[in-house]
Amino acid sequence: MEKTLNFQVQMSAPEIIQPEKLGPRETKYLSNIDDQIGLRNHIPFVQFYLPSKAMQGHDPAVLIKLALSKALVYYYPMAGRLRNSDNGKLVVDCNGEGVIFREADADVKLAELREVDGGLRPPFPQFDKLLFDDIWGSNSISDSPLLRIQVTRLACGGFVLAYTFNHCICDAYGAFMFMQVVSEFCRIPNRTSPSSLPSWGRELLKPRSPPIISYPHSEYDSSPHSPNITFTETQFKQFAQTSVFLSRTDILLLKSQIPDQKLPTFDAVAACLWRARTRTLLSPKSTTRLLFPIDTRFRYKPLLPNGYYGSAVVFPCAITEAAKLIEKPLPYAASLISAVKQGVTGDEYRASVLDFIEANEHRGFCAEGAFVVSDMTRLRFTDVDFGWGQAVYGGPARAGTGLVPIMVTSLITHKNDKGVEGVLALVSLPLELMERFHKEIRKEINNFVPSSFISSAL
Numbered sequence: 001m002e003k004t005l006n007f008q009v010q011m012s013a014p015e016i017i018q019p020e021k022l023g024p025r026e027t028k029y030l031s032n033i034d035d036q037i038g039l040r041n042h043i044p045f046v047q048f049y050l051p052s053k054a055m056q057g058h059d060p061a062v063l064i065k066l067a068l069s070k071a072l073v074y075y076y077p078m079a080g081r082l083r084n085s086d087n088g089k090l091v092v093d094c095n096g097e098g099v100i101f102r103e104a105d106a107d108v109k110l111a112e113l114r115e116v117d118g119g120l121r122p123p124f125p126q127f128d129k130l131l132f133d134d135i136w137g138s139n140s141i142s143d144s145p146l147l148r149i150q151v152t153r154l155a156c157g158g159f160v161l162a163y164t165f166n167h168c169i170c171d172a173y174g175a176f177m178f179m180q181v182v183s184e185f186c187r188i189p190n191r192t193s194p195s196s197l198p199s200w201g202r203e204l205l206k207p208r209s210p211p212i213i214s215y216p217h218s219e220y221d222s223s224p225h226s227p228n229i230t231f232t233e234t235q236f237k238q239f240a241q242t243s244v245f246l247s248r249t250d251i252l253l254l255k256s257q258i259p260d261q262k263l264p265t266f267d268a269v270a271a272c273l274w275r276a277r278t279r280t281l282l283s284p285k286s287t288t289r290l291l292f293p294i295d296t297r298f299r300y301k302p303l304l305p306n307g308y309y310g311s312a313v314v315f316p317c318a319i320t321e322a323a324k325l326i327e328k329p330l331p332y333a334a335s336l337i338s339a340v341k342q343g344v345t346g347d348e349y350r351a352s353v354l355d356f357i358e359a360n361e362h363r364g365f366c367a368e369g370a371f372v373v374s375d376m377t378r379l380r381f382t383d384v385d386f387g388w389g390q391a392v393y394g395g396p397a398r399a400g401t402g403l404v405p406i407m408v409t410s411l412i413t414h415k416n417d418k419g420v421e422g423v424l425a426l427v428s429l430p431l432e433l434m435e436r437f438h439k440e441i442r443k444e445i446n447n448f449v450p451s452s453f454i455s456s457a458l
Helices: 060-074 110-114 172-187 233-237 248-255 265-281 322-327 330-343 348-359 431-445 451-457
Strands: 009-011 015-017 026-029 042-049 081-084 090-094 099-106 147-153 159-166 240-247 287-291 317-321 370-375 393-396 408-415 421-429
Touching: 015 060, 042 110, 042 172, 060 099, 060 147, 060 159, 060 172, 159 172, 240 248, 240 265, 240 431, 248 265, 248 421, 248 431, 265 287, 265 322, 265 330, 265 370, 265 408, 265 421, 265 431, 287 322, 287 330, 317 322, 317 330, 322 330, 393 408, 421 431
Parallel strands: 099 147, 287 370, 370 408
Antiparallel strands: 009 099, 015 099, 026 090, 042 159, 042 393, 081 090, 147 159, 240 421, 287 317, 408 421
């Protein structure tokens, strides 16, 4: 039986935090990746911190609020607003209006939060009180603050930092860089500048004229007149949330199903999740797609500048019949992922994506039978130190991000409450299918246990 935890949170009214010094009043260009329909949503994160003797007497809300105003001097577009321009394209009005900040007090200790079944990992109890201004789906994209942040002090002296970014202004890597800068100003309030300066650089991602679409882009809807459906917060919340922990041993068991190849961890985990989800949700007669974001900062030319914090991800897509994915063993799914990866290694791929979006501006991601697995395992949000040391948990706050409910799963590195390391997948599904999904995951892991693995384990 799962434990429940109820606690009270006393919350302040929202404040608007502006840059300590106003930046240039200008309009900034967003790339086609930034403002594509599929990324017009919000990405929520959360970090939990233990009390610190060194910081006793210091208020994290006060320090973070001051640090935020300093960081916004350098990230001044984040203090602006998105506006609609010609042909439905979004731009950033750098007007310095500011971001939303709240502080709160909760009558709960971090130790109590950690005792909830599964340990400190999503879904968190009463998370809507820890990020009151959380936003679901595509609501509040334009003419609205681009960052909403809340610091909740805990009864033990620790605190929770929760925040949500407009995805058009940054991706997960950009959010991580920004919080690193805020943490620097928090630890050293008299710093004159951050150790790593941000860069806009989005003009490097302008499409070609005329557009040259040199790859098939089955990640996008095939219909030029696909409806732009907006889901409400209530529709998102009608689905349940869970997180699936795959230990290193679990991952080795998945990899052992292809003994003659060196299978990347992402390919093994994504293949497992894709198959389990397809068995749980889809008809064998349907078509299923796996989209997986690839960060282009360090792989395609022109190289993006150091400090680039915009959305820099492309979404290559593996596609197959659901029946084949279900009936064939895990190596089949892994081979599809590997083939797509190998097919998008050239510099031309990102350029083709930019041009496809330019030529098909009203098409979003294909949602029917689609599953997105976002790899955040290299982003160490737990290492972001505001003076209280490492976070106990740091990373995405919940599943159910994106424009379509239950479509997106995020992966992060995680150490469970027993000290076991592995990968955590945040998943949203209909409540009545959750138990089946977890059983399908275990079936995938335990499907093939070679005798050599059993011997070495013994």
